[in-house]
Amino acid sequence: MAVVKLFGAWLSPYVYKVIWALKLKGIPYEYIEEDLSNKSPLLLQYNPIHKKVPVLVHDGKPIYESTVILRYIDEIWPQNPLLPANPYDRAVALFWIKFADDKNPIIAKLYRTEGEEQQAVVKEWLEMLEAMEEHALIGGKKFFGGDEINMVDIAFCMVAHWLGVFEDTAGLKVFEPHKFPQVSSWIQNFKSVPIIKDNLPDTDKIVAYLKRRKEMLLTSKSN
Amino acid sequence: MAEEVVLLDFWPSPFGMRSRIALAEKGIKYEHKEEDLRNKSALLLQMNPVHKKIPVLIHNGKPVCESLIQVQYIDEVWHDKAPLLPSDPYQKATARFWADYVDKKIYEVGGRVWKTKGEKQATAKKELIETLKLLEKELGDKPYFGGESLGYVDVAFIPFYSWFYALEKCGNFSIEAECPKLIAWAKRCMQKESVAKSLPDQQKVYDFILEMKKHFGIE
Numbered sequence: 001m002a003v004v005k006l007f008g009a010w011l012s013p014y015v016y017k018v019i020w021a022l023k024l025k026g027i028p029y030e031y032i033e034e035d036l037s038n039k040s041p042l043l044l045q046y047n048p049i050h051k052k053v054p055v056l057v058h059d060g061k062p063i064y065e066s067t068v069i070l071r072y073i074d075e076i077w078p079q080n081p082l083l084p085a086n087p088y089d090r091a092v093a094l095f096w097i098k099f100a101d102d103k104n105p106i107i108a109k110l111y112r113t114e115g116e117e118q119q120a121v122v123k124e125w126l127e128m129l130e131a132m133e134e135h136a137l138i139g140g141k142k143f144f145g146g147d148e149i150n151m152v153d154i155a156f157c158m159v160a161h162w163l164g165v166f167e168d169t170a171g172l173k174v175f176e177p178h179k180f181p182q183v184s185s186w187i188q189n190f191k192s193v194p195i196i197k198d199n200l201p202d203t204d205k206i207v208a209y210l211k212r213r214k215e216m217l218l219t220s221k222s223n
Numbered sequence: 224m225a226e227e228v229v230l231l232d233f234w235p236s237p238f239g240m241r242s243r244i245a246l247a248e249k250g251i252k253y254e255h256k257e258e259d260l261r262n263k264s265a266l267l268l269q270m271n272p273v274h275k276k277i278p279v280l281i282h283n284g285k286p287v288c289e290s291l292i293q294v295q296y297i298d299e300v301w302h303d304k305a306p307l308l309p310s311d312p313y314q315k316a317t318a319r320f321w322a323d324y325v326d327k328k329i330y331e332v333g334g335r336v337w338k339t340k341g342e343k344q345a346t347a348k349k350e351l352i353e354t355l356k357l358l359e360k361e362l363g364d365k366p367y368f369g370g371e372s373l374g375y376v377d378v379a380f381i382p383f384y385s386w387f388y389a390l391e392k393c394g395n396f397s398i399e400a401e402c403p404k405l406i407a408w409a410k411r412c413m414q415k416e417s418v419a420k421s422l423p424d425q426q427k428v429y430d431f432i433l434e435m436k437k438h439f440g441i442e
Contacts, residue, residue: 058313071319
């Protein structure tokens with residue numbers, strides 16, 4: 001039987017996307033925790049271009065970039081499909097996945113920026129939430145995937161869990177639930193799914209880590 | 224049922240070119256609508272309300288947005304001719320990775336080459352060459368990124384070739400001198416009708432960039 005290995009880091013939303021996909025499909029895998037400040041030679045060998053996690057190794061072959069990994073997983077193990085079967089619906093799902101993927105690196109900066117730069121990040125967050133509220137979650141669906149979560153729900157995981165983390169770290173409130181009722185419901189629904197609920201990193205732990213990291217970044221900037 | 228295909232486009236857009244190539248490869252008849260980006264049509268705003276950008280592919284009245292998604296959609300719907308993505312899942316993953324790499328790097332870095340000057344431009348040029356060299360390495364000895372025939376990565380990347388002349392003039396450097404194999408690949412792609420008909424003349428693109436520079440007040 002082919003072996004599946006996942007190189008990850010405990011606080012990365014990109015890694016969790018892969019973990020959830022593997023668990024939703026019931027795929028056993030070996031997890032290797034990477035220290036991102038001291039990356040293993042194996043990781044650098046498997047992902048020489050970006051040197052990042054997650055990296056999925058299937059049958060000795062590496063795949064990287066979380067969305068590329070998810071699509072690969074969905075094709076190799078078709079049970080519990082993560083994308084619609086119909087080409088048009090799939091194109092719409094991929095649009096929203098790309099939307100989330102393009103926003104993620106920008107919105108992640110919320111906790112480690114200040115002043116004008118932070119305001120620009122807040123603006124990106126609000127644009128994303130508005131797009132989700134007005135265009136993506138139409139029809140009062142429980143999940144983007146309908147009655148079950150799919151790759152689109154997984155793609156928006158930063159909104160569901162890491163937004164709160166970044167807000168706590170930054171000491172800033174960006175998300176007002178009453179302004180985004182559909183997004184609010186979706187977050188509750190998403191985090192109630194057993195596989196998601198049982199596989200989320202501890203909020204307090206990440207906040208403590210990010211606060212330390214933010215201090216380090218700001219100290220090195222002023223030096 | 225008669226297929227109705229419309230492409231909302233803008234002639235110098237490398238993203239629009241991708242969909243033009245894919246449609247041509249599959250021999251699909253479509254209506255090409257040129258957009259004035261300073262005065263976007265009601266149709267564009269209706270079909271792409273989130274980004275309000277081109278290209279938009281409209282198939283039987285339903286919009287598909289984002290050029291690479293359009294290429295994948297075209298490949299899936301008209302699957303009986305000129306397949307662009309490989310059928311093997313691992314090869315597919317590799318193709319998706321490289322198309323994504325082109326998406327993330329070329330447009331942004333290339334943009335900095337013509338929009339900046341001095342040290343910023345020097346940095347952008349260096350980054351662009353590094354990016355192109357990595358792609359050249361991935362191509363290796365294959366005639367196309369897709370192997371023996373034009374594939375997904377070729378379609379994703381070749382449109383930027385129409386901008387090379389403009390970038391070389393703005394940055395005062397030669398891409399061919401640094402990446403000869405890549406230019407050989409580009410010229411090979413240009414021999415295909417689907418590509419030649421979809422890419423604008425390089426001088427025309429350069430004139431367009433000069434106009435943009437004037438408009439944005441860039442020397």
